[in-house]
Amino acid sequence: TYKYDYLIVGSGLFGAVYAYMAKQKGKKCLVIDRRSHTGGNIYCENVNGINVHKYGAHIFHTNDKGIWDFVNQFVEFNRYTNSPIANFKGELFNLPFNMNTFYQLWKVKTPEEARAKIAEQVKELGLSEPQNLEEQALSMVGGDIYQKLIKGYTEKQWGRAATDLPSFIIKRLPLRFTYDNNYFNDKYQGIPIGGYNKLTEGLLEGIEVKTACDFFEDRAYWSSLAEMTVYTGKIDEFYDYRFGELNYRSLDFEHAILEIENYQGNAVVNYTEREVPYTRIIEHKHFEFGTQPTTVITKEYPSEYALGKEPYYPINDEGNTELFRKYSALAVKEEKVIFGGRLAEYRYYDMHQVIGSALKSARETIV
Numbered sequence: 001t002y003k004y005d006y007l008i009v010g011s012g013l014f015g016a017v018y019a020y021m022a023k024q025k026g027k028k029c030l031v032i033d034r035r036s037h038t039g040g041n042i043y044c045e046n047v048n049g050i051n052v053h054k055y056g057a058h059i060f061h062t063n064d065k066g067i068w069d070f071v072n073q074f075v076e077f078n079r080y081t082n083s084p085i086a087n088f089k090g091e092l093f094n095l096p097f098n099m100n101t102f103y104q105l106w107k108v109k110t111p112e113e114a115r116a117k118i119a120e121q122v123k124e125l126g127l128s129e130p131q132n133l134e135e136q137a138l139s140m141v142g143g144d145i146y147q148k149l150i151k152g153y154t155e156k157q158w159g160r161a162a163t164d165l166p167s168f169i170i171k172r173l174p175l176r177f178t179y180d181n182n183y184f185n186d187k188y189q190g191i192p193i194g195g196y197n198k199l200t201e202g203l204l205e206g207i208e209v210k211t212a213c214d215f216f217e218d219r220a221y222w223s224s225l226a227e228m229t230v231y232t233g234k235i236d237e238f239y240d241y242r243f244g245e246l247n248y249r250s251l252d253f254e255h256a257i258l259e260i261e262n263y264q265g266n267a268v269v270n271y272t273e274r275e276v277p278y279t280r281i282i283e284h285k286h287f288e289f290g291t292q293p294t295t296v297i298t299k300e301y302p303s304e305y306a307l308g309k310e311p312y313y314p315i316n317d318e319g320n321t322e323l324f325r326k327y328s329a330l331a332v333k334e335e336k337v338i339f340g341g342r343l344a345e346y347r348y349y350d351m352h353q354v355i356g357s358a359l360k361s362a363r364e365t366i367v
């Protein structure tokens, strides 16, 4: 007999949602996390009353009413709407690309004028078969938008010249011919009132949790506690990197507390020129319409991944995809381990997607 029905490795959204569902079905779970806190990458730290997104800015959005209702059981959401600003060499533009952006670029005022301007710029370049990301983007939006708003930002994100990046990275570049600065098209959007930790705490309420516990420090012991293990860590690490390491892009965050009330007037400002080393500055209080006397800002620097750094974005190129396939061929054969979440599945998931995936996995595997 086992002490628990489930050992859940990782208290991020996948692990926490799975644990919640298991508890609903009367199962006993133990959740462990190697970090000193729960929540995985949605964790926030309270600094002077401001919820600081420690692992990158998180904005909740979904079109799925079921998922929206699910999260609203635990926490209410505010009316935050993501509308980033781009700063290119001191010039400001609204994002995503919309009529405001086109006015700022060319002083065009109607959708017809904007479409004509873009078509003219695309035509001028005469690119028929794009060979790389630069050509791909140019063939969709023309020179001005590409040079001012895409090139530098993308090159910083990937650490490579746009001409050395494959065109498939940019499949679509949505252009919006209305004066609408809402970054997302989803029906539901917002930030949890009281912070993301409240969502995590709601999910994990009444469930045994141990932080600062690494599964790999004694995997035999942890595994012996429960009949089944739900594993949400890195899949290559689970198999001791036997086929090699999966690669990621990472980020370095530089947080600063400023003794002023309002630094940039918006939660997200992208710096789209190559010469500025960070891609964006986040001012956390604006996610919550904060009125505190001080503010916290975070500069985001894209970086190479190495063991010991946080693996943020999977790189879905051929080599990594092939390597992941080898690991997942082992994973599907495991009878006592369920793999889930962004690290075990080596894929980028938005929050609503990882919640959907955990709900599905729980429904299919909890008997």
Ligand code: FDA
Pocket (backbone or CB within 6 Å): 009, 010, 011, 012, 013, 014, 015, 032, 033, 034, 035, 038, 039, 040, 041, 042, 055, 056, 057, 058, 059, 060, 061, 213, 214, 215, 216, 232, 233, 234, 251, 312, 313, 340, 341, 342, 343, 349, 350, 351, 352, 354
């Ligand atoms: P997550 O990484 O959160 O959790 C895994 C947990 O497992 C971690 O806590 C880790 O410590 C633990 N763990 C790993 N190995 C372990 C071991 N050996 N022993 C014990 N514990 C172990 N989404 C969105 O909808 N809107 C947004 O704005 C953003 N923004 C955003 C910005 C950045 C920079 C990133 C990287 C991601 C986003 N996201 C997002 C995506 C969002 O972060 C993501 O969907 C969820 O956090 C994924 O939850 P998981 O549970 O899969 O992983």
